[in-house]
Amino acid sequence: MSDTTAPLIHKQSFLPKDAMNALVRRLVDEGYTVIGPQVHDGAIMMRPLTTADELAKGVCDEQDGGRYRLTDGDSEMYFDNVVGPDSPKRYFFPPQQKLFTLTIKGERFQVDDTTPKPPKYAFIGIRACELAAIKIQDRVFGIDVDQQTFRCESDQYYRRARQNALFIVVNCTRPAGTCFCVSMETGPEAIDSFDLSLTELREGFIVRTGTEKGVALLGQLPAREATSAELELASMKLRRARDQMGRRLDTRGLKEALDKSMEHPRWDEVADRCLSCANCTMVCPTCFCSTVSDTNDLATGQVTRTRFWESCFTHQFSYTTTGPVRSTIRGRYRHWLCHKLATWWDQFDTSGCVGCGRCITWCPVGIDLTEEATAIREQQTEASDRSGRGFVDEWAE
Ligand code: SF4
Ligand code: SF4
Incomplete structure (x- = not known):
């Protein structure tokens, strides 16, 4: 998913819970803008953070058709909640973005590309279905990040943000009442396209590496080899998540x-x-x-084109x-x-x-x-x- 070739899957390690702060600090020190699930306005939102204390630790959610509630969960669990209303999409394809300005210069127009340079994002706690959604958006926006190929009309901002992004995915061990990733073959476990994948246990995380970047990052953390009991517990939790999907959809035909x-x-x-x-x-x-909207400023002679999400x-x-x-x-x-x-x-x-x-x-x-x-x-x-x-x-x- 990042700027390497084929994903590398290495042996599984165990990372203790108290290493979560070191992981976030490492990413911040490496210049990443870290995005993770936090409680905002009564929901789990993917927002910037600088310490692991800002993650929605100990928070669960209940979801059903037209219904969303946050509840108290196990205080030791960082990721016992599921996806909220927003997703990494807003960081690659912002809801509102200035595209360019036209300035009158005598009898000509000067065009200035005002698309900002995206920061280097590290997403922590995104889910397997969200990685699948990013891969779908890659096709929509005309890029193949692994192959480093782009269609000529690929979206510049999306391309720049995607090329530098790092993904630490969390495998879901507790699906929401509205989840049906098993039917769509996108979860609850991420198979590829991540830098690191985490399966959360009460005492720590089972970690898999997917890229060289992930290997380098894990090498700076106090990880050890996972025991067979820890691996068995993680697989049992993932199996249970598959069996507890809130919804299903038969996609055949x-x-x-x-x-x-x-x-x-x-x-x-x-x-x-x-x-x-x-x-x-x-x-x-x-x-x-x-959609796009143009605004004119008669005082400066400038026209600005802005793109907005539409429906x-x-x-x-x-x-x-x-x-x-x-x-x-x-x-x-x-x-x-x-x-x-x-x-x-x-x-x-x-x-x-x-x-x-x-x-x-x-x-x-x-x-x-x-x-x-x-x-x-x-x-x-x-x-x-x-x-x-x-x-x-x-x-x-
Ligand atoms: S537009 Fe979508 S979210 Fe709104 S009522 Fe219709 S189906 Fe529901
Ligand atoms: S369930 Fe499917 S259609 Fe509905 S929000 Fe998720 S990806 Fe979109």
Whole structure:
């Protein structure tokens, strides 16, 4: 995931709990901006930190459709919580970013690239599904970090931030009620694309290295070889996490079923409940819609272009000279779900969903993509089986 070639998986080590502060300090000393899970505004957020004391230690979360609560957990556990509403996405693809300014110089314009230089990020405590989401966004933003190749139109800021990032992933031993990473084959354990991976036990962490950078970092910490009892306990916890997934989604044949379900009556049912608030797209670690806005300053003669996150759930996102292409909530929800689980495959050769469950937790009316996709597949009728018709019908609605 960082700037090396194939991932290196070495023998597993044990890192005691009290080494967590030394790990964060080491990263800060090496010039990293360290990002980790902390409690902010009543939720677990990925925010900058300078000591391990800022991590959300001893905090658990409860998640279900439209429901999120923090609770007291085991005071010895740093990562007994699961993903919150934000993700590493905001650090590679910021919600708001100045792109360039145009300045009038006589009869010409001067263009200045105002995209800032990203810091060197070290993410600690990100999850396997979030690494999977980053790999999906790599395709969207046109880069292959491992191969050091970029499409000519790759996003400059994203590329610079991704090239220098370091990832310390935490394998999930307690999934949330809305998680379904096992169904999407993205978790709960990270298999590759990390610098270090941690599985948390009460007394310390089982650590695996994935890159030379990870090996060098671990070499500066008081790690020892893990005992067979510690390794067995870690595998038992990961097995239990797999068995305790809050949700599941059968993805076999799902793309084909969705491709044929443009007129399914379920789209009307979900449209009755959906508020078109865009929460699901804002929290999703793979959604990438954006828009730009230009501001003019007559005093300086400068025009500034800024990019903002947008959502396919808003009217203005698909607005053309004749009005919005997707004028109904039915059409917008259908577009979003079908993009995530079906047409993303056509566009990027991967699913657009990693099973993190955020869109279920943070939907104010608890709409559940696993439930909707399952209902559409299971209630396939002749009337619903009209490939592509809906996109045309939408113009007339
Ligand atoms: S599905 Fe839920 S979160 Fe998404 S737009 Fe509709 S109401 Fe909002
Ligand atoms: S669609 Fe929902 S479950 Fe899938 S990656 Fe996005 S937020 Fe997570």
